[in-house]
Amino acid sequence: MSTLTSSSLPRQVADAYVDDLVALDPLLGTYLGVRDSARRLPDFSPAGADALAALARSTLNRLAEAEAVPGGDSDAERRCARLLRERLTAELAVHAAAEHLRAVSNIFTPAHNIRDVFSLMPNESAEDFADIAGRLRAVPAALAGYRASLAEGLARNLPGGPRQAETMVRQLGEWTGADGSGSWFASLVADGPQELREELDGAAAEATAAFTELRDWLRDVYAPGIAGAPETVGRERYATWSRMWNGTDLDLDEAYAYGWSEYHRLHGEMVAEAAKILPGKDPWEVLAHLDEHGQAIEGVDEVRDWLQALMDEAIEALDGTHFDLADRVKKVEARIAPPGGAAAPYYTSPSEDFSRPGRTWLPTMGRTRFPVFDLVSTWYHEGVPGHHLQLAQWVHVAGDLSRYQANVGLVSANAEGWALYAERLMDELGFLSDPERRLGYLDAQMMRAVRVIIDIGMHAGLEIPADSPFHPGEVWTPELAREFFGRHSGRQPEFIDSEVTRYLGIPGQAIGYKLGERAWLLGREAARTAHGDAFDAKAWHMAALSLGSLGLDDLVAEISAL
Numbered sequence: 001m002s003t004l005t006s007s008s009l010p011r012q013v014a015d016a017y018v019d020d021l022v023a024l025d026p027l028l029g030t031y032l033g034v035r036d037s038a039r040r041l042p043d044f045s046p047a048g049a050d051a052l053a054a055l056a057r058s059t060l061n062r063l064a065e066a067e068a069v070p071g072g073d074s075d076a077e078r079r080c081a082r083l084l085r086e087r088l089t090a091e092l093a094v095h096a097a098a099e100h101l102r103a104v105s106n107i108f109t110p111a112h113n114i115r116d117v118f119s120l121m122p123n124e125s126a127e128d129f130a131d132i133a134g135r136l137r138a139v140p141a142a143l144a145g146y147r148a149s150l151a152e153g154l155a156r157n158l159p160g161g162p163r164q165a166e167t168m169v170r171q172l173g174e175w176t177g178a179d180g181s182g183s184w185f186a187s188l189v190a191d192g193p194q195e196l197r198e199e200l201d202g203a204a205a206e207a208t209a210a211f212t213e214l215r216d217w218l219r220d221v222y223a224p225g226i227a228g229a230p231e232t233v234g235r236e237r238y239a240t241w242s243r244m245w246n247g248t249d250l251d252l253d254e255a256y257a258y259g260w261s262e263y264h265r266l267h268g269e270m271v272a273e274a275a276k277i278l279p280g281k282d283p284w285e286v287l288a289h290l291d292e293h294g295q296a297i298e299g300v301d302e303v304r305d306w307l308q309a310l311m312d313e314a315i316e317a318l319d320g321t322h323f324d325l326a327d328r329v330k331k332v333e334a335r336i337a338p339p340g341g342a343a344a345p346y347y348t349s350p351s352e353d354f355s356r357p358g359r360t361w362l363p364t365m366g367r368t369r370f371p372v373f374d375l376v377s378t379w380y381h382e383g384v385p386g387h388h389l390q391l392a393q394w395v396h397v398a399g400d401l402s403r404y405q406a407n408v409g410l411v412s413a414n415a416e417g418w419a420l421y422a423e424r425l426m427d428e429l430g431f432l433s434d435p436e437r438r439l440g441y442l443d444a445q446m447m448r449a450v451r452v453i454i455d456i457g458m459h460a461g462l463e464i465p466a467d468s469p470f471h472p473g474e475v476w477t478p479e480l481a482r483e484f485f486g487r488h489s490g491r492q493p494e495f496i497d498s499e500v501t502r503y504l505g506i507p508g509q510a511i512g513y514k515l516g517e518r519a520w521l522l523g524r525e526a527a528r529t530a531h532g533d534a535f536d537a538k539a540w541h542m543a544a545l546s547l548g549s550l551g552l553d554d555l556v557a558e559i560s561a562l
Contacts, residue, residue, distance in 0.1 A: 010081035014404035033351030039134030044110040045145035101153030104160035105505025107342040110146040129192040136203035140210040159226035172215035174340035238459040242508035247411035247551020259452030287490025295372040307334040314384040337361040343498035347387040373440030386419035405548030417516015451510040454481035523559030
């Protein structure tokens with residue numbers, strides 16, 4: 001355990017927690033850029049989860065003592081203490097519910113976390129590849145621990161979702177090359193130095209074999225063992241997860257109603273925008289037309305370069321006018337995501353020293369043609385001014401915050417809410433005046449409203465409102481959710497299927513985009529009202545982006561006062 005004294009303040013407690021957490025979770029170490037973590041993987045067994053919970057409990061005890069120290073109630077210490085307490089309390093509630101014993105999904109499991117970390121590891125020197133080989137050798141034990149957790153879940157009648165398990169079996173088959181495509185782990189080390197060739201190939205083979213063994217166990221033991229289990233989690237489990245992802249105890253009925261109000265508002269805007277492109281056609285007919293005949297980028301390398309240029313152009317246009325960006329925050333890389341993951345793009349933060357920059361990732365899903373209408377606002381979301389500007393700014397100002405606030409204590413709804421706010425900001429600033437791009441932006445906004453409706457509706461078993469144009473009065477099911485999403489999205493069927501599977505496997509996360517955006521808008525409006533004509537949007541943006549992570553309640557309070 002890290003050494004603390006009787007005079008330690010909350011931010012010191014938070015940073016000591018990060019040090020202790022990295023020792024238990026080497027994946028976090030790699031995200032932070034801690035080289036000593038490079039050859040290790042976490043213990044994903046029940047004992048490993050218990051160790052994390054014990055660390056959280058001891059840290060909460062330390063925190064209570066630190067808040068009583070003179071200076072422990074300053075604004076900086078108070079914000080850090082509130083975040084640390086809220087996050088650790090939420091994590092302990094998830095642990096108490098034994099959710100780690102049924103962690104199957106298409107995007108957020110120990111298996112996914114293990115594979116994803118390799119994409120963030122340096123791969124330039126012989127030492128880099130030696131680290132990769134060492135971590136590959138650690139894969140079998142890490143996956144054995146994960147399997148032990150799922151097996152205990154089976155024994156305790158705590159099943160994951162059947163659809164999640166089925167999806168994971170397919171994904172693991174793709175990663176290991178069971179579909180004939182070749183092992184992803186073998187390709188990971190293919191460009192390694194010749195002097196390490198035998199070690200790299202052997203380590204990749206061990207990792208491939210371990211993932212194959214996990215796939216076979218999920219297919220032959222776990223999936224039959226959970227056959228017939230519910231896909232949804234129910235209101236009680238949903239409330240626990242919602243707290244974890246949103247940093248507040250939501251009124252789920254109010255949030256559900258808000259999702260519907262946004263659905264109706266956005267539908268009206270989409271109808272008006274679609275008429276500018278194909279008069280008389282509904283928005284989704286127009287989006288289908290744009291998918292085939294609209295502006296598009298041809299080629300995987302070409303779309304990566306185009307996305308890079310889009311972010312570079314956004315930085316040039318926004319810096320000095322709407323944001324004040326440090327030089328190291330201005331660097332962001334567009335990457336193509338490894339195959340076999342979920343269909344949605346994503347972002348990874350820079351390391352603490354910025355030696356690894358922030359990166360956006362595009363899953364191609366086998367495509368080589370990429371319509372522009374659904375890429376522009378998405379990259380404003382994932383890159384600039386979305387996730388990259390917020391999360392890289394947190395790292396940049398970590399010295400004024402704490403490592404915990406800047407890098408570890410992320411509240412998903414805060415970050416996703418900012419990214420969705422960033423899309424809206426670019427619309428407000430006139431960057432989406434082209435009808436194709438603006439309809440794509442509205443379609444992305446509609447997807448986030450639909451998420452609120454179906455995510456809460458499915459898991460909490462809510463009725464569809466009587467004034468709904470879709471199955472009024474019926475209770476939501478995954479099948480109805482898939483149909484509703486399909487009717488109200490310009491995206492491909494495989495994307496929609498992947499998204500619904502994601503919502504079933506990560507309950508409460510998908511609602512944070514729209515609810516987080518609402519929090520950011522409420523805070524901006526309150527600050528603007530307080531300052532009147534003196535309101536400085538650029539100064540407000542930079543101050544808000546420098547607060548570090550906050551739950552939604554705290555976020556509204558803090559940014560309203562800026």
